[in-house]
Amino acid sequence: MxxxxxxxxxxxxxxxxxxxxxxxxxxxxxxxxxxxxxxxxxxxxxxxxxxxxxxxxxxxxxxxxxxxxxxxxxxxxxxFGVLFQGGALFDSMTSFENIAFPLNYFTSQSDEEIRERVLECLELVRMPDVGPKKPSELSGGMRKRVALARAIALEPRxxxxxxxxxxxxxxxxxxxxxxxxxxxxxxxxxxxxxxxxxxxxxxxxxxxxxxxxxxxxxxxxxxxxxxxxxxxxxxxxxxxxxxxxxxxxxxxxxxxxx
Missing domain, CATH: 3.40.50.300 (P-loop containing nucleotide triphosphate hydrolases)
Incomplete structure (x- = not known):
């Protein structure tokens, strides 16, 4: 609450x-x-x-x-997970790397565990194939969805x-x-x-x-x-x-x- x-x-x-x-x-x-x-x-x-x-x-x-x-x-x-208005993705990173960022920063999970969680989050936002793409290669709606996948990566309340x-x-x-x-x-x-x-x-x-x-x-x-x-x-x-x-x-x- x-x-x-x-x-x-x-x-x-x-x-x-x-x-x-x-x-x-x-x-x-x-x-x-x-x-x-x-x-x-x-x-x-x-x-x-x-x-x-x-x-x-x-x-x-x-x-x-x-x-x-x-x-x-x-x-x-x-x-907390936060979806900022503009998405706030890191332009130099791929979608996969953007979603993995909080997992690398806040957890001690292995590379394989992080990979599995990133792929799970991409499935949840209905974009399983965009991991290799950078934000500049995505539409505005797709960037929002990648940002949402990042927001849920840590399984927030x-x-x-x-x-x-x-x-x-x-x-x-x-x-x-x-x-x-x-x-x-x-x-x-x-x-x-x-x-x-x-x-x-x-x-x-x-x-x-x-x-x-x-x-x-x-x-x-x-x-x-x-x-x-x-x-x-x-x-x-x-x-x-x-x-x-x-x-x-x-x-x-x-x-x-x-």
Whole structure:
């Protein structure tokens, strides 16, 4: 379980998060939503200790990760996999080497054990044959999937996704959504998805947490987003649900087929 308690964060004179509370239950998929610049990615970085709160705290399995030395934080981070928005693959490495990187860095597994785990991860993201290819040889969606294979290499308890469908075409976005759901079910992980893509939210998430004006404005089951109208949330959802640049996903979402 991850618990965010009374979290405040600012950068200089810019307040980003104010008095934010959020509990993330084991095994759930929760979407953190909000406009660009609303603090979604900043909140996500606090969950894994990449940022420290100005006030408040973040508890991961009852450990205050802002109050422990780096060596202990490093151990906590082994339980996290992170899919960064741009993938963050190493351009000089092959896909295989990218996925093997955390295994080489954090474990003492043999070369054969690492090889088997990398191939297993590539199978899980439905890309068994791309190990020899470098990121420059892959499409944007393929790079995201290789990055996702790397994120699950250490068998994490938590997977954090930062805008996983950003910049992808509708069909590829749907594939990423399917993978998020598949991995959540098959690996029994807790998934935190930072996104403004409401089509993904309705397809993959159990609950949504809506950031607005530095505060956690609304938290609840995805099914309640339309059942319990909130004017501010409703405007955000409608603006993203019917985005003219993504008509295929909008249509599929309306039919419940995304």
């Amino acid at each position: 991850i618990e965010v308690e009374n979290l405040y964060k600012s950068f200089g004179d810019l307040d980003v998060l104010e008095d934010v509370d959020l509990t993330i239950e084991d095994g759930e998929t929760i979407a953190i939503i909000g406009r660009s610049g609303s603090g979604k990615s900043v909140l996500m970085k606090h969950l894994v200790g990449l940022l420290k709160p100005d006030k408040g705290r973040v508890l991961v399995d009852d450990i205050d990760i802002g109050a422990i030395p780096y060596e202990e934080l490093r151990e906590v981070r082994k339980h 938590y997977i954090l996704y930062d805008e996983p469908t950003s910049g992808l075409d509708p069909e590829t976005s749907n594939t990423i959504d399917e993978l998020i759901t598949q991995l959540s079910d098959e690996l029994n992980v807790t998934s935190v998805v930072v996104t403004h893509d409401m089509h993904s939210v309705f397809a993959i998430a159990d609950r949504a947490a809506f950031l607005h004006n530095c505060h956690m404005h609304w938290v609840g089951p995805v099914d309640d987003i339309h059942k319990k109208p909130d004017e501010i949330l409703d405007r955000f959802v409608k603006a993203n649900e019917y985005h003219v640049g993504d008509p295929l996903r909008a249509t599929a979402s309306q039919r419940g087929q995304v």
